Amino acid sequence: MNALRRTWPLLLGLCVAGTALAAEQQRFVTCPVYRDSDAGKKSGCWLADERDSGQRFDVSLAPTKPDWNRAILVEGMVASRQENVCGGVVLDPVRVSVLDMPCTRAMLPAETYPGRVFKLPARNVRPLLEPRQPPARPFRSRTFHLLFDFGSTFIVYQLDDYLLDGAISTIRAVEPRRVIVTGHAATTPARVSGVELVESEALARERAEHVGEALRRLGVPDARLEVRWSAGSDTVAAEGADGLSEPTRRRVDIEVIVDADPRTGAR
Amino acid sequence: MRRGRISGGWDAGCRGWARYALLCVLTLGSGWAPAVEPPAQGADRWWNPGAGRVFPTLADYANALGTLRVELAGAALDTRQHPFFEALGPNGRACVTCHQPADAMSLSAHSARARWDAVGASDPLFAAVDGSNCPSLPQQERAAHSLLLDYGLIRVERPWPPRDAAGRIIRPDFELEVVRDPWGCNSLPAYGPAAATPRVSVYRRPRPVANMKYLVAAGFEYDPKQGLPLPRDVETGVLVAGNLMADARAPTLFAQARDAALSHLEYTRELSPAQLQQIFDFEMRVYTAQQRDAVGGPLDAGGAEGGPRKLLTSEPGQLGSIGIPVWSEFAAWEKAAEDPSLSAEQRAYRLSVARGARLFRERTFLITDSAGINSPIGFGNPVRNSCVFCHNMTQMGNDVAPGQVDLGTTTRPFSDPAPHLPLFRLTCTGAPHPHYGRVIYSHDPGFALTTGRCADVGKITLQSMRGMTGRAPYFSNGSAADLRAVVDYYERRYNIGYTEQEKQDLVNLMGAL
Numbered sequence: 206m207n208a209l210r211r212t213w214p215l216l217l218g219l220c221v222a223g224t225a226l227a228a229e230q231q232r233f234v235t236c237p238v239y240r241d242s243d244a245g246k247k248s249g250c251w252l253a254d255e256r257d258s259g260q261r262f263d264v265s266l267a268p269t270k271p272d273w274n275r276a277i278l279v280e281g282m283v284a285s286r287q288e289n290v291c292g293g294v295v296l297d298p299v300r301v302s303v304l305d306m307p308c309t310r311a312m313l314p315a316e317t318y319p320g321r322v323f324k325l326p327a328r329n330v331r332p333l334l335e336p337r338q339p340p341a342r343p344f345r346s347r348t349f350h351l352l353f354d355f356g357s358t359f360i361v362y363q364l365d366d367y368l369l370d371g372a373i374s375t376i377r378a379v380e381p382r383r384v385i386v387t388g389h390a391a392t393t394p395a396r397v398s399g400v401e402l403v404e405s406e407a408l409a410r411e412r413a414e415h416v417g418e419a420l421r422r423l424g425v426p427d428a429r430l431e432v433r434w435s436a437g438s439d440t441v442a443a444e445g446a447d448g449l450s451e452p453t454r455r456r457v458d459i460e461v462i463v464d465a466d467p468r469t470g471a472r
Numbered sequence: 473m474r475r476g477r478i479s480g481g482w483d484a485g486c487r488g489w490a491r492y493a494l495l496c497v498l499t500l501g502s503g504w505a506p507a508v509e510p511p512a513q514g515a516d517r518w519w520n521p522g523a524g525r526v527f528p529t530l531a532d533y534a535n536a537l538g539t540l541r542v543e544l545a546g547a548a549l550d551t552r553q554h555p556f557f558e559a560l561g562p563n564g565r566a567c568v569t570c571h572q573p574a575d576a577m578s579l580s581a582h583s584a585r586a587r588w589d590a591v592g593a594s595d596p597l598f599a600a601v602d603g604s605n606c607p608s609l610p611q612q613e614r615a616a617h618s619l620l621l622d623y624g625l626i627r628v629e630r631p632w633p634p635r636d637a638a639g640r641i642i643r644p645d646f647e648l649e650v651v652r653d654p655w656g657c658n659s660l661p662a663y664g665p666a667a668a669t670p671r672v673s674v675y676r677r678p679r680p681v682a683n684m685k686y687l688v689a690a691g692f693e694y695d696p697k698q699g700l701p702l703p704r705d706v707e708t709g710v711l712v713a714g715n716l717m718a719d720a721r722a723p724t725l726f727a728q729a730r731d732a733a734l735s736h737l738e739y740t741r742e743l744s745p746a747q748l749q750q751i752f753d754f755e756m757r758v759y760t761a762q763q764r765d766a767v768g769g770p771l772d773a774g775g776a777e778g779g780p781r782k783l784l785t786s787e788p789g790q791l792g793s794i795g796i797p798v799w800s801e802f803a804a805w806e807k808a809a810e811d812p813s814l815s816a817e818q819r820a821y822r823l824s825v826a827r828g829a830r831l832f833r834e835r836t837f838l839i840t841d842s843a844g845i846n847s848p849i850g851f852g853n854p855v856r857n858s859c860v861f862c863h864n865m866t867q868m869g870n871d872v873a874p875g876q877v878d879l880g881t882t883t884r885p886f887s888d889p890a891p892h893l894p895l896f897r898l899t900c901t902g903a904p905h906p907h908y909g910r911v912i913y914s915h916d917p918g919f920a921l922t923t924g925r926c927a928d929v930g931k932i933t934l935q936s937m938r939g940m941t942g943r944a945p946y947f948s949n950g951s952a953a954d955l956r957a958v959v960d961y962y963e964r965r966y967n968i969g970y971t972e973q974e975k976q977d978l979v980n981l982m983g984a985l
Contacts, residue, residue: 239852239854241838241856243836243856245834245836246836246856246857246858246861247851247855247856247857248836248856249838249852249854249855249856251852268850269850270850270851270852270853270855271852271853272846272847272852272853272906273853273854274853274907305903312854325794330692330693330694332691332692332789332790332791332794333690333691333692333693333711333789334691334789357848358699359699359848359850360699360700361699361850362696362699362849362850362851365699366694366696366699369694369701370693370694415699415700418700419700419701422700422701422702422703422704423693423701
């Protein structure tokens with residue numbers, strides 16, 4: 206009965222919003238609400254109310270979780286499979302960026318919502334003791350994309366660190382001729398929920414230098430490393446974006462360039 | 473069930489010995505007999521520099537809760553001419569002065585008081601350089617050493633502004649002012665950030681030099697708290713695990729030994745490569761943990777795996793959440809109620825420790841406004857988790873990742889008022905601190921004194937959790953007088969809602985480590 210009570214408003218919300226809600230990429234700024242559900246570690250729910258529609262979304266599956274003292278930028282899509290364990294329409298994939306805008310702390314009790322039992326995300330870096338799978342031969346030049354939260358240079362835990370780990374595993378296996386790191390920032394202003402969002406060109410450089418330092422620490426020699434940055438940014442298809450487009454404007458590209466085999470074009 | 477633990481540790485020394493006598497009665501009654509020498513006491517308990525003693529492969533030391541064991545891997549060590557045990561500098565100190573075997577290779581405030589009572593100010597432990605509140609004070613008076621005697625604190629002087637590993641000046645993104653300086657070492661002309669050679673004096677507990685393979689182990693190649701891969705030490709090429717020293721200023725045991733020789737021993741020459749290697753080899757061989765509880769009996773009996781032997785033989789760097797759960801050493805005691813051979817007290821104790829281990833892992837609470845946890849890593853603020861969220865390394869309870877976290881123990885408003893400690897006002901000149909804002913008041917900025925970053929103010933490297941009974945008081949500034957005070961701090965800080973029974977279970981667990 207509780208489950209039905211929990212699910213009914215969600216179904217109603219989805220019907221009211223219509224199918225367009227499911228198809229669109231949601232992008233809005235709001236103050237987060239924490240629901241203190243308790244199904245063990247990391248099981249609290251993060252809710253975000255889109256003010257124009259009045260729709261409440263569950264953004265708990267974002268790699269970066271909100272800070273209840275600050276506004277957040279939400280970018281996501283309505284999940285194809287809805288599980289109303291928090292009290293909002295589930296966004297998945299979803300990305301949250303914590304903004305430098307104060308919010309009043311808001312916490313709801315669990316009420317009838319159980320929250321989610323924590324599951325280790327698929328994108329998690331494995332311990333050093335576990336060997337990495339080398340890339341299949343023949344080796345080809347390849348570009349990896351690391352995606353960043355709005356306004357941030359931080360390598361996102363259980364997203365970017367995983368992607369970076371994949372990049373360095375490839376670099377170590379193929380011993381590339383060159384590794385080119387290019388930073389991008391969302392320098393074209395966009396108005397979202399009445400808030401102008403724009404990143405500086407300097408952020409593109411900071412991101413590039415940050416990832417360059419990460420690669421140096423991982424053993425990429427300076428002689429093979431080139432760090433660049435670029436003003437403006439287009440969207441790209443990136444593994445870490447899971448189909449979301451806007452977050453890909455805030456990225457660093459790691460181009461791993463291998464010498465081609467003169468006969469086959471591969472190594 | 474409440475065991476009515478003795479608060480204040482060795483301050484209740486006679487009761488401690490009474491409990492040890494009780495242990496003998498209990499253990500002999502249950503057929504258990506100690507396989508090692510009786511607990512060291514009296515003159516043998518304290519290691520003087522240059523004593524030329526043999527460091528045994530196994531030594532037991534009585535404390536108020538039972539017996540601490542120190543194991544040395546390999547053969548016994550002749551300490552003559554050994555740089556860990558010899559007084560290298562002019563003040564008569566050796567490494568062992570502040571890293572005493574009976575105190576789990578740390579130094580308890582109780583031991584400091586015992587030295588003061590036995591020897592007075594002439595003991596090298598009370599060297600003016602850092603064994604007193606400030607060298608400017610009259611050194612023959614107890615009051616000049618009150619921080620060491622009452623809180624087990626050693627003065628640590630950090631350069632201001634900070635320097636990087638190569639000695640280059642780091643331009644901090646915060647300004648530092650002295651608000652309160654009870655002893656003069658942050659405001660007198662020769663000391664403090666306004667001196668000709670600017671420095672900042674903070675006061676910290678010596679950390680245990682034992683079980684070190686766990687503290688230097690890198691389980692993963694990334695530091696999720698900094699959002700970067702771990703650095704490699706320039707000298708050795710090894711990954712820097714980031715779990716040495718309260719402010720992580722020394723990346724390796726070699727660097728730590730150099731830092732300690734220069735500051736604490738006032739040894740102005742360079743330690744030779746051979747000396748450094750000797751110190752390193754010894755530190756990597758020493759293991760310590762509580763071995764017996766005065767009431768509960770041996771901590772490696774009844775299927776439990778307490779004591780240092782398990783530490784010595786296990787692989788370090790394992791994350792409990794994906795491997796062997798933290799403190800599962802005591803899982804077998806969950807069935808202690810079914811063991812008819814136990815006395816009622818032993819049974820109650822074992823069940824309590826087993827409950828404490830589960831509480832440590834499973835009792836979740838809301839962690840809020842703690843840099844290193846709630847920012848910048850993306851766990852969220854708040855995040856619901858348990859003690860094992862940070863104390864996550866199997867067998868050891870330190871952080872597999874570099875453990876710089878701000879629990880608030882040194883920084884207002886979460887710290888105690890601590891009128892005996894200096895207070896600094898830190899004003900962030902760039903981005904404000906993610907939780908404290910632009911202006912922060914701190915007794916010890918911790919990691920920020922190493923990085924120069926406002927966001928790191930108040931972060932202190934997580935402590936290891938073995939051999940705790942031998943080395944009260946706790947937290948980097950000695951603000952928790954005993955294990956109950958540790959639990960009480962967490963209860964206040966995070967409003968956890970532990971019951972009295974749960975608090976006692978956690979105290980008993982920590983006492984068994």
